[in-house]
Amino acid sequence: MHLPKSGDFIDIHVHGGTSSPGIFILESLMAHEGKTPDDIAGVAFTYGIHPWFLNEENHKQLLSAVENTACLPDVIAIGEAGFDRLRGPSMQLQRLAFEEQIAISEKLRKPVVIHCVRAWDELMAAQKKLKPKMSWLVHGFRGNVTLASQLLSKGIYLSFWFDFVLRPGSGQLISQLPANRIFLETDGADVNIMSIYEKVAVDLNIRVDQLKQIIINNFNTFFGIE
Numbered sequence: 001m002h003l004p005k006s007g008d009f010i011d012i013h014v015h016g017g018t019s020s021p022g023i024f025i026l027e028s029l030m031a032h033e034g035k036t037p038d039d040i041a042g043v044a045f046t047y048g049i050h051p052w053f054l055n056e057e058n059h060k061q062l063l064s065a066v067e068n069t070a071c072l073p074d075v076i077a078i079g080e081a082g083f084d085r086l087r088g089p090s091m092q093l094q095r096l097a098f099e100e101q102i103a104i105s106e107k108l109r110k111p112v113v114i115h116c117v118r119a120w121d122e123l124m125a126a127q128k129k130l131k132p133k134m135s136w137l138v139h140g141f142r143g144n145v146t147l148a149s150q151l152l153s154k155g156i157y158l159s160f161w162f163d164f165v166l167r168p169g170s171g172q173l174i175s176q177l178p179a180n181r182i183f184l185e186t187d188g189a190d191v192n193i194m195s196i197y198e199k200v201a202v203d204l205n206i207r208v209d210q211l212k213q214i215i216i217n218n219f220n221t222f223f224g225i226e
């Protein structure tokens with residue numbers, strides 16, 4: 001099992017990443033891609049059904065891929081799973097696939113990385129209904145402070161969308177949120193995780209090494225690592 005070392009930058013949501021010294025990545029494998037952790041060496045994985053690539057025809061097949069892969073030791077979280085009102089199948093099918101993946105998360109005791117676009121009501125309703133014990137992380141967050149506070153108050157962690165973080169205006173939001181509940185990510189885009197850390201360290205008025213330590217602590221809490 002791959003875990004971040006003290007001093008590592010953590011990129012919590014990546015597609016198509018590779019291992020490199022000093023940077024810990026959580027590679028997000030999507031069930032429809034047909035890849036397995038064996039195809040990529042030296043990193044940790046999430047595995048799940050992305051709502052964009054779910055349909056009535058592939059639903060059962062994708063679900064069994066999650067069941068068969070999520071139990072592997074290098075898969076440390078389920079996802080990305082979630083809801084998207086702008087792209088993907090009916091909300092009914094998205095809801096079913098999400099609930100099935102939450103059941104797997106709870107059974108395997110692995111937390112969940114969430115994709116959510118314009119469907120916060122669905123996410124909140126699912127949490128209320130399912131009462132998960134495992135932690136949830138919304139990745140690619142770019143909302144306002146009201147939405148952020150609402151999610152945080154439900155115990156949900158936030159990882160900011162890389163492009164949002166790098167905008168000067170995001171500093172006001174980031175500085176208002178509890179640093180012990182945040183993560184940073186590149187989402188596989190051509191952007192350096194170190195420059196994202198540098199920007200957020202300025203927003204929080206701390207040093208990059210302090211931010212690294214905070215995010216490693218967050219990682220350990222999120223994944224239930226002692």
Ligand SMILES: [Zn+2]
Binds near residue numbers: 013015028080187
């Ligand atoms: Zn993603």
